[in-house]
Amino acid sequence: MPDDAQYFPQMIVPVGHVEPVARRIRAFLAGSVLFDTVRARYVWEWPGYPQYCVPAEDFTEGVLVDEDHTQKLSLGVARRHGLRIGEVARPGSARLWTEEAPPGLAGTVRIDWGAPDAWFEEDEQVFVHPRSPYTRVDALRSGRAVRVELDGEILAEAPSTVMVFETGLPTRYYLDLVHTDLTKLVPSDTATSCPYKGTTSAYWSVSTDAGNYPDVAWSYDFPTRQLSPIAGLVAFYNEQTDIFLDGRALPRPAPVSRTTRPRSG
Structure with missing residues (x-):
């Protein structure tokens, strides 16, 4: 596996x-x-x-x-x-x-x-460009616990998640907003679009005691029909945060090239 x-x-x-x-x-x-x-x-x-x-x-x-x-x-x-x-x-x-x-x-x-x-x-x-027939996107509900940290501070800790598996991208973990620390999330004016998921409804930057990090998290209130399970949930860039799945730390993936893929997760 x-x-x-x-x-x-x-x-x-x-x-x-x-x-x-x-x-x-x-x-x-x-x-x-x-x-x-x-x-x-x-x-x-x-x-x-x-x-x-x-x-x-x-x-x-x-x-x-x-x-x-x-x-x-x-x-x-x-x-x-x-x-x-x-x-x-x-x-x-x-x-x-x-x-x-x-x-x-x-x-x-x-x-x-x-x-x-x-x-x-x-x-x-x-939106954005034609959907490739060789790209697949799946949103699967999971009872696996997810914790998101940055600079050693907990940004979110949820008992379950919706995992989004998209060809060419790291697995994204969408969490209920109620399980995030809203005191560390700062609303951003950023909006991005994805041909497979739609247009984001919100972006957040993150503020920790060690620094400020722009556009680390996002959500889709009205995703495409195929991605409806992520509606209203929030995800964090794996490339910029430390994610723990069932208590196990996941290595940060390399940043995805913006020349070949839209930026949103």
């Missing part, structure tokens, strides 16, 4: 890999549909997570604006387009792949994630 502090690295999909998306994908801008497709492709332009590429003919007529500019990108050649719906424009935000692209991409369009107002997989909104 693996040590609780260990975690399996995220599967590295080769750059340039293309595969079908087995989900309906939609994007909206200014209250209107940019595209609605069941023929999207995943493409990995860099390791970590994919992008969506959508057949040009699945875009609403007239929303793609050819900017008459060809670009040599890392995977091949694309023709730059903008997006326009009524008076709302997103210039330079779309790339139409030409024949000089990986097999399966010619004639599809990759648009910048921030260009639409919202993305949906089936009828559920997706």
